[in-house]
Amino acid sequence: MSTVTSAERNSLWVMALAGFSSMVSMRMCDPMLVVLSQEFQVSTGEASRVVSAFAVAYGVLQLFYGPLGDRFGKLRVITLAALACSVFSALTSLAPNLSVLVFMRALMGAAAAGIIPLTLAWIGDQVAYDRRQETLARLMGATVSGMMVGLWFGGFAAENLGWRTAFAVVSVLFAAAALLLVRKLRRMPATAPTEASAPGLLASFGNTFKLLGNTRVRQVLTVTAIEGALVFGAMAFIPTHLHLQYDMSVVFAGTVMMLYGVGGLIYSQLARRWLGWLGGERGLVRTGASCIVLGLLTLAWTHQPVLGMLGCFATGFGFYMMHNTLQTQATQMAPHARGTAVTLFACMLFFGQSAGVLVMAQSVDQGWLPLAFSLCAVGVAALGWRIHRLVGQH
Numbered sequence: 227m228s229t230v231t232s233a234e235r236n237s238l239w240v241m242a243l244a245g246f247s248s249m250v251s252m253r254m255c256d257p258m259l260v261v262l263s264q265e266f267q268v269s270t271g272e273a274s275r276v277v278s279a280f281a282v283a284y285g286v287l288q289l290f291y292g293p294l295g296d297r298f299g300k301l302r303v304i305t306l307a308a309l310a311c312s313v314f315s316a317l318t319s320l321a322p323n324l325s326v327l328v329f330m331r332a333l334m335g336a337a338a339a340g341i342i343p344l345t346l347a348w349i350g351d352q353v354a355y356d357r358r359q360e361t362l363a364r365l366m367g368a369t370v371s372g373m374m375v376g377l378w379f380g381g382f383a384a385e386n387l388g389w390r391t392a393f394a395v396v397s398v399l400f401a402a403a404a405l406l407l408v409r410k411l412r413r414m415p416a417t418a419p420t421e422a423s424a425p426g427l428l429a430s431f432g433n434t435f436k437l438l439g440n441t442r443v444r445q446v447l448t449v450t451a452i453e454g455a456l457v458f459g460a461m462a463f464i465p466t467h468l469h470l471q472y473d474m475s476v477v478f479a480g481t482v483m484m485l486y487g488v489g490g491l492i493y494s495q496l497a498r499r500w501l502g503w504l505g506g507e508r509g510l511v512r513t514g515a516s517c518i519v520l521g522l523l524t525l526a527w528t529h530q531p532v533l534g535m536l537g538c539f540a541t542g543f544g545f546y547m548m549h550n551t552l553q554t555q556a557t558q559m560a561p562h563a564r565g566t567a568v569t570l571f572a573c574m575l576f577f578g579q580s581a582g583v584l585v586m587a588q589s590v591d592q593g594w595l596p597l598a599f600s601l602c603a604v605g606v607a608a609l610g611w612r613i614h615r616l617v618g619q620h
Contacts (some may be wrong), residue, residue, distance in 0.1 A: 240410055241301075241345045242368035244308045244403035248338045249372030251315060251396045252280060254380030255331070257465040257480035258392075261384040266324040270466060271587035277462050278583040279328045283335035285576030289434060291340040292347070292569030300348045300565060305407035307340030312400035319393035335576075342369060343572035347565040350557035359507070359554045363497030366550055370494060374487030377465065381480025434566055443559050443567065449613050450552055450571055451578035456605045457545050458575075459582015460522060460598070461486070464538065467525060467595050472534045482535055489517075489543030493550070500547065507551045507617045514551070515610025517544025519603045526599035548610065551617060 255262075255276045263273040295303045314333045321327035345365065353361045383392035437443050464486070468479035493500060504510055521541030524533055556571035557564060589598040 240406045241304055242365055244304060245342045245345055246368045246372035247396060247399040247403055248341045249369045250376035251334055251338060253373045253376035254392055256462050257377055257381035257476055258384045258389050259466055260469060260476055268324060269591050271591040274583060274587045275328045276331045278580045279332040280335035281576045281580040281583060283332040284339045285573045285580060287336045287339035288343060288569040288573030291344060292566035295344045295347060295565035296563060300344045301411060303340050304344050305404055305411060307337050308400050308404040308407060310337035312397050312404060315393050315397035315400060319390040343569045344565060346553060346557060347568040350564045355558055358557060359501060360498045362553055363494040363550055366546060367491055367494040370487045370490035374484040377480045377483040381477045385477050437560050437563060437567055437570060445616055446555050446559050447570060447574045449609060449616060451574040452609050454575040454578025455582035456602045458579035459586045460602045462583050463586050463590055463595060466590060468534055471529060472531050482538055485535055485538040486542030489539045490546035493543055493546045508614050510547050510551050511610055511614045511617055514544040514548030515606055518606045522599045522603040526596040
């Protein structure tokens with residue numbers, strides 16, 4: 227395992243900026259759904275296509291970015307992806323109707339797919355397994371911050387600046403990240419394309435199918451897809467639920483959702499200590515799943531705003547505790563093709579999310595969100611038990 231050079235360490239914080247921007251763009255539409263449904267005169271469930279379109283495209287394109295990163299270099303592909311995100315976000319701000327908006331969101335998801343998963347794979351290449359959970363948690367701090375800012379800024383912009391302004395601002399963020407990455411690449415020696423050990427592009431794509439023949443890989447990918455459907459599917463509608471059940475304004479609901487991210491930040495900043503306090507990765511999974519279940523049930527059946535806030539916090543804290551453990555497992559399930567393996571992980575996560583959003587969209591239009599959140603809680607309890615066993619087999 228190679229050591230992290232000063233140039234690579236500096237690259238990590240720049241990639242963190244790209245990851246931050248990616249999460250802002252991913253999550254800022256959640257609190258916009260009510261406003262978008264009113265502007266385009268559609269139901270909230272139909273407006274949620276702007277969320278599912280991003281997630282589907284994000285998931286599908288993982289199948290391509292992993293092999294590209296393994297072949298041409300992860301930093302290079304991340305740079306091009308950030309640049310494309312800047313362009314597509316600017317175009318999204320000009321969308322004249324919902325159909326075009328959904329299409330542009332799909333393009334944004336397709337471009338953003340090359341940022342966070344390849345950054346995770348890059349960390350897997352550079353950091354030993356016994357320090358990887360902590361390093362990934364530090365990166366998670368940037369992505370969780372992006373999620374928090376996206377949730378707040380999406381609601382704030384929708385009510386005060388206009389949703390188009392939000393996409394224009396995100397375009398500038400991506401442009402800044404791309405520029406900094408270009409500067410880093412110019413200072414670094416040529417890597418993957420000139421290495422004799424780098425596989426051919428077709429061989430890299432072929433690794434995707436070979437990996438699926440590995441039992442361990444299939445197990446990790448299966449629980450990841452289920453996690454995406456249950457947790458991310460519910461998360462997309464928490465701001466809407468806060469607005470409807472707790473009578474919060476769109477802006478305040480987006481602000482309360484930041485507590486979801488605060489829970490993740492508290493975990494990420496103390497990851498090494500949590501690992502020791504809870505007795506390792508299995509303890510993280512037990513505690514994380516329990517917090518998610520408690521948070522979702524609190525959100526589903528209480529009506530006091532303070533309890534809704536606590537529910538958001540508990541759900542976020544538990545999710546990032548459990549999810550970071552899965553991420554760590556994903557970086558080690560196929561070290562010989564880490565870029566492909568980690569992007570397969572992200573692919574399944576966001577396929578699960580898109581399926582979860584589509585199902586939850588039906589429940590919001592029928593007024594069944596409390597029941598849907600409760601069913602998600604039951605599913606997470608069973609999922610936590612399965613992940614607990616899976617981690618124990620590592």
